[in-house]
Amino acid sequence: MRSNYLFTSESVSEGHPDKVSDQISDAIVDLMLAKDPESRVACETMTTTQRVILSGEIRCAPMYDEANEAWAVNGGWAPGAKEEIEKAVRSTVRDIGYEQDGFHWKTLTFENHLHGQSSEIAQGVDASGNKDEGAGDQGIMFGFACDETPDLMPAPLDYSHKILEQLAEDRKSGKAPFLEPDAKSQLSLRYEDGKPVACTAVVVSTQHGKGYDEGEKEAELKAYVKEVVTAILPEGWLSDATEWHINPTGAFEIGGPDGDAGLTGRKIIVDTYGGAAPHGGGAFSGKDPTKVDRSAAYITRYMAKNIVAAGLASRCTIQLAYAIGVSKPLSLYVDTHGTGTVSDEQLETALAGIEKLGGLTPRGIRTHLGLNKAIYRKSAAYGHFGRTADGDHFPWERTDLVDDLKAAVG
Incomplete structure (x- = not known):
């Protein structure tokens, strides 16, 4: 291993379109497991302008109408099940904070294409006879x-997460009302003898309210971001040599699924x-x-x-x-x-x-x-x-x- 080098990691906020999709998919997992701890769920979500689409397969006894022999008959949903799924989706989007013309929890169009689990997958996973339960896939x-941080995580990622968590907390508390849900962070750290010792570059792009890309409002936003980053990084890591890139492209009013489509599972490194x-x-x-x-x-x-x-x-x-x-x-x-x-x-x-x-x-x-x-x-x-x-x-x-x-x- 090299002892002296630069290493960079990024994070994305809960309002990033891919993360909106991840949270919706996991809201469905939680809904099913709360009803049946042995539920099988593989839920994929796509988000785009004013639209959320679910697809995949599930097996959850309380959500399935046993009067139907197959999900294909009429969806196989027990009474009220489809409404519960839609409620979970909308409440997740609401909790993230999307109440924008291009993506609003109350008015977005919702499509549910979930169906029953494949019997061929089930036979491999389920325990039967002398066969123990198998893995769900290869x-x-x-x-x-x-040991780079108290969380026992790589420092560039750990602190990138914490920056965005603080932005979200301040947005929701009203401390930073000019922020909107979509954001990204990135830190480049210098390592000496294999340990992080300094931050050479900070990149933060955050969605914002109208007008915060120029003049005094832009200065207020950038000063706020610098204050957050300075409070989170270890003392001495920032210096006059640190490069700062805050909203480097300029205006960032259009964000989230309205600015770019989101899919479950696209942020595996984050x-x-x-x-x-x-x-x-x-x-x-x-x-x-x-x-x-x-x-x-x-x-x-x-x-x-x-x-x-x-x-x-x-x-x-x-x-x-x-x-x-x-x-x-x-x-x-x-x-x-x-x-x-x-x-x-x-x-x-x-x-x-x-x-x-x-x-x-x-x-x-x-x-x-x-x-x-x-x-x-x-x-x-x-x-x-x-x-x-x-x-x-x-x-x-x-x-x-x-x-x-x-x-x-x-």
Whole structure:
């Protein structure tokens, strides 16, 4: 690994069109899991000017009219189910803050093209006879942690998220009424001896009210953004040499789905580690936790974070691989990038042997982390990782595996 370099990561706000789509998809996941913890959901959302379109497949007994033999007969929806789904969509858009002519929670056109889960997919996933529940798909998943921030996350992404979270908080509280929901941030950090020491460039583009692209109003917006960034970054990281690019293109009044179409799953690097670690390629939002794209990515983050929290490494990458319909992972790989206090092979053996992890099967993961709950919409903006474990939310951020790991490696 290089010791001295520049590295950049970006984040996008909850009002970014792709993130609007992610949050809607996860609102549907939460709706189904609240009704049936064994629900199967694969919900894709497209957002554009004054329109939200859902597609995908679900299996949720309370939402399905059993009097129909197939979803294709008339949609298969139990009475009131379609109305509940639409309500969840509109309330999500309202909570984000969209009440604009081009995208308004109350007046947007809504289309629901969800249908029942494929029986051929179900037969691979469901437990039957002597067959344990299998993974919902093949694939590889990565988890990562490092000691660059208190959240054990890569610093450029972690602070990029926090900048946008603060903008959203100030917008909703009324402290910054000139802000609108869509925004992006990006930080370039200088590393020395492998540690971040300075911010060389800040990029923030935020949607704004009318007139905040010129004169005193523009100056007010830029001064506010600088104040937020300065308060969030560690002391000493900003200097006269730092480049600032705040709304560099000029006016940004048209934003969100009205400015650009949004799709579920297009911000997988923002959702994970900002490019500082590998990504297996699968998105998270809109998927129930039988989909290992989601649950295995969470357990690999959990294991990597606990390894770093235990002081067994300052940087850790973990990979798992699965086959559809097969419960046991095909491989487990640990790489501490030369920072480990014990060998990577010892850590692999330790993780494989910790009983509470349930053999890292899909059901074992969900049972240990408590994933069959309506906890996902909160994860769909500002990153799935580096968040605070709070009650049922973000259980993969707990560090309760530290003692088990220390005991396992002696």
